[in-house]
Amino acid sequence: MDTPHGDPRAWTREQVREWIAYQDGLNRDFDIQSVVKDIDGKELCRKPRGWFLDTFPGVGKQLCHDLRQRRDAIKNERMFGDERTAENRVVEGTRAAFLVMAFQICMIFYLLGKENLMHKASKILNGLYKLVDVVKRRQKNVDSGLFKEEQLHRSIWLRAESEATEVSLVHDSKCIAVSGKIYNKAVTTLCDAMEVIGAPLTIKVQTAWWKKATVIALVGVGLAVGGAAVYQTYFTATSTSASASFVGMIISAFMIGSTVYVTYRKFHDTELKTAVFTSNYLRAILLSRRIVDKSQMMQDELERIIDNVNFQSRDSAIQEVEREMMKTLPHISTLQSKLSDWKGDINTKANFEYRATAWLHPDTVKDINDSIMIAYIQFGMRNLVRDVFILGVIGPEGNSKKELMKSVFPNAAHKHKQSSCDIVLYDGSEYTQSTVPVLLFPSGESDVMEATRGLWTRTCAAFICVLDYTSGTPDLRDLEAVAELCVPVLLCINTKGRVKSQGEADRARERYKSKISWDLRDLVQVVLCDVSGTDRSPWITGGGDVKYWVEDALDHHQEHAHNVDKVFNDSLVVD
Structure with missing residues (x-):
């Protein structure tokens, strides 16, 4: 009898019994069937060390140690990236991409219709509404009403009302059409609005x-x-x-x-001599922190500060600059450093008081106040969006992706008429502690499909890429399409029963790994699977193992979000 392979959490009851029977030193008269009759791998992994010692006299310590080694080995194989890769993800990156992603997340949450998701979507929408409300003073054609909940509901309609040529995000009978007018207008508004954040600042310089x-x-x-x-x-x-x-x-x-x-x-x-400081959002926040505490400002000093800001902005991450501004905020405003209350007019709540108002041009005071409020709003939105976990499933044309979905999330199938250009939304939360939206991306080489994948893949915090096995050079174009997102990927090679030995399996994995770009190697784990579920060879990763990869990816994602929040909170503590 061989010992079971794969993630112990995915073991069946039969595999649990096989693993126990395989251990040396177990009394032959021990009735394994009666002791672990209803225990599967998931339940086994939850058992404390004392349970093993009490249940299996003489070998309990050995069993517990072996189980932990197997779990640790699986954990060490996971490729979820590090802090460096996490800082390059969309939620931490460029302003326009982040805001579009936040809006799309709201639409996905409303489509799923779960109360906890809709509550978070409502908070994100309020942040978008207030953000654009601040920015529209600079750009009059910005319509902040686009981000109210009633407008979002209008952009989600019955499938029958959308045109067949549109690329849609579908859930049951409802869909969001990418070419829908309200959706396009909202996305365009976000991008246009963020272009005027940190507009040119006119700064009055005091005379020597x-x-x-x-x-x-x-x-x-x-x-x-x-x-x-x-x-x-x-x-x-x-x-x-x-x-x-x-x-x-x-x-x-x-x-x-x-x-x-x-x-x-x-x-x-x-x-009245002015220094016109043409800034983007990042430089505007860096400059604001440098000058708000200055009771006076000479021209030479200001020029040095501006040079330093321009230099620092080249190596600064947006979320880090926002975080530093949140540390300054309690000293210059009545705003709290966290967005605990989204209600009311944020402009009347700010009440900024700082020394630089004595010498700043009145228009500059407004610009700097706006930039600080934008940083405040975006900081809160990043905290809301940072722990959102959406799984993407990508791969070439064929049934492999859908078959894998059935094996990983068997109850996630929905009855709808799917066209060839739909992004299908599943609720994959049946085996996880949190609600996990799953986006199944369509395949195709058209410009519309490429643009759609580029737009919607940014919402995903992890991907499963499903490819059919080939003995030749693998085509990893779908994998490279999400490389810039810096999120973990499980590359599932569907063998279709064509890999016949452990040695052949090892060579196949190494061949696929060698074709992955260096930027992705810390984020991609390669496994061999059989999406039909008929091949149970030791080198095959089953649907249960894939499911637990998703759960581990979710845990890692939320742990990172928690750590970012904890680091910021710790930095506010004064000894």
């Missing part, structure tokens, strides 16, 4: 003290000379020279007055 002293001295001299001329004209001049003195006084007064006026204008122009 010696310039002010020079102007005051010149004005003083002018007044003294003018006063002397008036005194000479009216009190000491003779009648014969009165006319000439009066003319001289007029000329002197004009010259002195002109000098004083030009000097004053020069002083006034210097006082």
Whole structure:
């Protein structure tokens, strides 16, 4: 009898009994059937160490150790990336892509219709609404009403109302058509709105003290000379020279007055001299943190700050800059560092107070306040979106993807008329602790299909890529299509019974691994599977193992989200 293989959590009751019987030192008279009659692999892995010691005298410690080794070996094979790859994911990255993804997540959650998902979608939508509400003061044609819940419901309609040529996200009889007018308008609005975040900042620079002293001295001299001329004209001049003195006084007064006026204008122009800082969102937040605490600002100092900001922005991650701004926020505003309350007008709640308002141009004060509020809103939205886990299933044309879905999520099939260009949405939460939306992406080489995959794959936190086995050079185009998303991928090679030995299986896995790009090697795990479920060879990964890969990917994803939140909270603690 051979010991079972694969993830112990996926073992059947029969495989659990086989594993126990395989252990050396077990008394032959031990009745395994009665002890573990109703225990499968999942239940076995939940048992504490004491249970093994009490249930299996003499071999309990050995069984517990062997089980943990198997679990650790499976865990070490998982390729979920590290902090570096996590920082490059869409939720941590560019502003427009992140906002479009947040909006799409809301649509997916509303399609599934589960209360917990709709509650989170409502919060995300409120964030989008408030974000665009801030930005629309700069761009008047922004329609913040697009992100209200009633508008979202209008963009989700019955399948019968959509055209057959549209690429749709389908769940049961409802769908979101990618070419739908409301959807396209919302996406375009998000992208356009974010282009004006961090618009050019006009910053007033204070005049150096010696310039002010020079102007005051010149004005003083002018007044003294003018006063002397008036005194000479009216009190000491003779009648014969009165006319000439009066003319001289007029000329002197004009010259002195002109000098004083030009000097004053020069002083006034210097006082209003501006540094127009053309910034994007990232640089605007970096600059804001550098200047809000300054009670005065000289031109040279401002230029140095701007140079430093431009340099720092090249190596700064958006979410890190937002996080640093949240640490500054309690010192300059009544806003809380977390979005605990999304209700009310955020503009009236801000109440910013900082020293830089004494010398900043009034328009700049508004711009900086807007940038800080945008950072505040986006910070809260990132926290909401960061732990959202949506699984994507990709691969070439054929039935392999659907067959794998049936083996992993047997109850996730839905009755709907699917066209060749639909993204099918499944509820894959039956075996997991959290609700897991699953997107089954269509295959095809058309421009529409390529654009659709590029738009919707960004919502996924992990992928299963299903390819049919080939002895030649594997085609990994579907895998490379999601490479830039920096999310974990399980590459399932459907052998169709053509791999006949362990050695052939090992060579096949290595061949596929060698064709994966270096950027993806820390994120892709290659397994051989049989989506029909008929091949139970030791080198074949079953549907149960794939299911637990999904569960591990979900746990890893949420652990990362929790750690990011914990690090920020710890940074706010003052010793």
